[in-house]
Amino acid sequence: MTHNLQTLHIKQMSITLAGETLLAMHRDIAPGEVLTVMGPSGSGKSTLLAYLAGFLSPAFQAQGELYLGDKRLDTLPAERRGIGLLFQDPMLFPHLSVAGNLRFGLPHRAKNKRQQVSQALEQVGLAGFETRDPATLSGGQQARVALMRLLLSQPRAVLLDEPFSKLDTALRQEMRTLVFGQLREAGLPTLLVTHDEADANAAGGPIIALG
Amino acid sequence: MVLLPAFGYLPVLGGDTFHLEAWQALWGRAGLHRSVLLSYFSGLITTLVALFIVVLFLAASQGTWIDRAIRRMVSPLLAIPHAAVAFGLAFLIAPSGLLVRWVSPGLTGWERPPDLLIVNDPLGLALMAGLILKEVPFLLLMSLAALPQLRPEQRVTLARSLGYAPGIAWLKCVFPALYPLIRLPVYAVIAYATSVVDMALILGPTLPPTLSVSILTWFNDPDLSRRFMASAGAVLQLGVTLAALLTWWLGEQGIKRLSQLWLASGSRTSGSTAIALGGRALLATVTLMAMSALAGLALFSVAGFWRFPDALPSTFTLDHWQRILPSVATPLMNTLSIGLVATLIAAVLVVATLEHAARHHLPARRAQWLLYLPLIVPQVAFLFGLVVAAESVAIRPQHALVVAVHLLFVVPYLYLSLSEAYRRLDPRWVQVALSLGVPPWRAFWQVRLPLLLAPLLTACAVSLAVSIGQYLPTLLLGGGRVPTITTEAVAMASGGNRRLVAVLALLQALLPFIGFSLALLIPRLVWAKRRQMRGAA
Structure with a gap:
């Protein structure tokens, strides 16, 4: 994994819908830092994620700028921003094998793809799972594959959309430790959106409240 | 184009003035x-x-x-x-x-x-x-x-x-x-x-x-x-x-x-x-x-x-089958080639439209009513107009013309059958793909299309069935020179040999059935090892 650690700058961002301001933010997220955004549903959390990741519907107007280091991101299409996403569902492609899902994340010109995939699986205790159908994996296993797919794509920043809310209570703490550990180790600036206090505490970073 | 001849204007036939004779003749019909x-x-x-x-x-x-x-x-x-x-x-x-x-x-x-x-x-x-x-x-x-x-x-x-x-x-x-x-x-x-x-x-x-x-x-x-x-x-x-x-x-x-x-x-x-x-x-x-x-x-x-x-x-x-099969080879080939070409063109058009709408977050628009117009306007009313139009610009009846007119009916049905599945597909699938750094065209081919394979094939089977069933458009735009199973079967209706008609009608019913069977079978074979893909469609 390359370690060109850079800070994510959200500059003077404000998102409006039909002239009404939904949310505004001016904030830096340092490498390895997790910024937690908390708020009830309807507070604009998903709009914030859509803006950062590049999926904002044209119904919204966004002002402000988004930088990673000194590279401007908000003018780039989603696939060239280098911002990875984890949803509350693992979203493993059901038509691909476990290895197929991980390879999908690998950059086109990556070397030793097979080796990278098996290493990634070993890292999360799923060695030998390459040919498995994702639908046959348990929820926790799927979540771990999704995390490794994200990391193999070598993102430069990560967005987490309530990634633990659908896991069993027992699994939740384990996955929090794993996800935050891996992200911190990779030194990625991370934005976590959640309504669970425990997520925010485990993230260990600054917390802002929306709505 | 159907209005002008109705009021006497059709230069090809020497009608270059407007009058109501056609209407008088029509009213006069017993x-x-x-x-x-x-x-x-x-x-x-x-x-x-x-x-x-x-x-x-x-x-x-x-x-x-x-x-x-x-x-x-x-x-x-x-x-x-x-x-x-x-x-x-x-x-x-x-x-x-x-x-x-x-x-x-x-x-x-x-x-x-x-x-x-x-x-x-x-x-x-x-x-x-x-x-x-x-x-x-x-x-x-x-x-x-x-x-x-x-x-x-x-x-x-x-x-x-x-x-x-x-x-x-x-x-x-x-x-x-x-x-x-x-x-x-x-x-x-x-x-x-x-x-x-x-x-x-x-x-x-x-x-x-x-x-x-x-x-x-x-x-x-x-x-x-x-x-x-x-x-x-x-x-x-x-x-x-x-x-x-x-x-x-x-x-x-x-x-x-x-x-x-x-x-x-x-x-x-x-x-x-x-x-x-x-x-x-x-x-x-x-x-x-x-x-x-x-x-x-x-x-x-x-x-x-x-x-x-x-x-x-x-x-x-099996005499009836043996007697008729050699003579239906051409209609059969016509039926299949027209149906498949029309379906292919329609699928490309419809998928391109839906993909464009999905990428630009376009809502369903009023203009879509236009697409359904061929289903609401009676065929007899506008097909004659099309024939007159084609004749007046000297396009002769041929396969391409039949395919073109089939598209009018195939596209709306394909759109109707596919658009719901397309819109209902979780947008996060493509978002995940893009956020992994994959360009939109790869996200389309490697994520969206495979996930929509089953509904897409079903929509194509619908479209094929619609094309196979078309009688009037085939007859009129083909000028009677592009025989299909359907036109042949209907033409034999007055002939009265029930057994031969039965063979043709069965053939006509069989073709769409094969299409639908394939649409069900192919995803099951392709996704034999992918549990979620078999139940999801």
Whole structure:
């Protein structure tokens, strides 16, 4: 994994819908830092994620700028921003094998793809799972594959959309430790959106409240 | 283009002044008003009956195994072309048909076929029966597609907790919300039924025939001046269809007003038994009729010597198949090539449109009404215009022209069958792919298309079935020189050799069936090792 650690700058961002301001933010997220955004549903959390990741519907107007280091991101299409996403569902492609899902994340010109995939699986205790159908994996296993797919794509920043809310209570703490550990180790600036206090505490970073 | 000749303007035929002679000739036709009334009433009555059957079944349906079995039997009926259903029904109910044979001489005492005019009856009852057999599966599937978004179980459960019987609960809480969603298909059914040609040729009255059939006869008359009258007739057909649609719309408004009283009357159980029994019985009857019609086709196609009151032929033979197969090679190839090319073009167009809309977050637009126009405007009315237009710019009838006109009908159906699946696909799939750094075209080919493979193949099978079933567009734009299974089968209708007609009609029904089987089979084979992909579609 390359370690060109850079800070994510959200500059003077404000998102409006039909002239009404939904949310505004001016904030830096340092490498390895997790910024937690908390708020009830309807507070604009998903709009914030859509803006950062590049999926904002044209119904919204966004002002402000988004930088990673000194590279401007908000003018780039989603696939060239280098911002990875984890949803509350693992979203493993059901038509691909476990290895197929991980390879999908690998950059086109990556070397030793097979080796990278098996290493990634070993890292999360799923060695030998390459040919498995994702639908046959348990929820926790799927979540771990999704995390490794994200990391193999070598993102430069990560967005987490309530990634633990659908896991069993027992699994939740384990996955929090794993996800935050891996992200911190990779030194990625991370934005976590959640309504669970425990997520925010485990993230260990600054917390802002929306709505 | 159909308006000008209707008022006497068609330079090719020397008509370069505007006048009303065509209309005078048209009004002068004996039996014209009868033709008009036949078209108008057969359209309205069949739509009403078909909608009634579908609504009653949905109200009665509780998701039990019987209900699911009936539903499953209805869906394949949609794939069977109109002409094949019409032939099957004719063989079933004709005086020497299966039904009479099964009850003779035991119940009727008939040793010879009774001298009754059942098929081609002057009131068009046989035609209406045939139309209903095709309209019920169409309306049922359209309703089933629209229902999930209304969450009918919740509504019914709520109403039942207030003391309403299940059937009444459905009628009062689900149907009023469902109807607006299936209004367009209902209008399409009215338009189709008022102007149908192939079914009317096979089952409809003959003296006089329905308006649409009369128009076709005039159009193909060797006396070219009849074309002016045909054009005037096409305009009149448009008027008849519009009148039927208007009548229906007025009826809708009236029922809306009146039903307010019933909806809020508080009556909770009266009539619920009738709904529960009637809904299932009616739909089961329709399904059984259609199935027996097909079985009858199969029986006639292999029947050898078959004395009248015998329920089954005394000998079976493959002679009819062997006799006809060499001569249908060309029509078969035409049918398949036209269907496949039209489906391919339509699939590319529709997927490109949907992908564009998905990428730019475009909502469903009003312009989509334009797409459905070919389904609402009667075929006879605008196809003649197209023929006249093609002739006036000297485009000769040929395969490409037939494909082009099939596209008019194939594209809307493909769009109808695919757009819901496309829109319902979780946008996060493509978002995940893009956020992993994959360019949009790869996300499309490697994520969106594989996930939509099953609905896409089903939509293509629908489109193929629609193309195979087209009679009038093929006949007119092909100028009679592009024979397909459908045009050949309908052409033989008046010829009277039942066994040969049965072979052709079966072939016609078989092709869409193969298409649908492949659409079901391919995803199962491709995703044999992917559990979620088999259940998800």
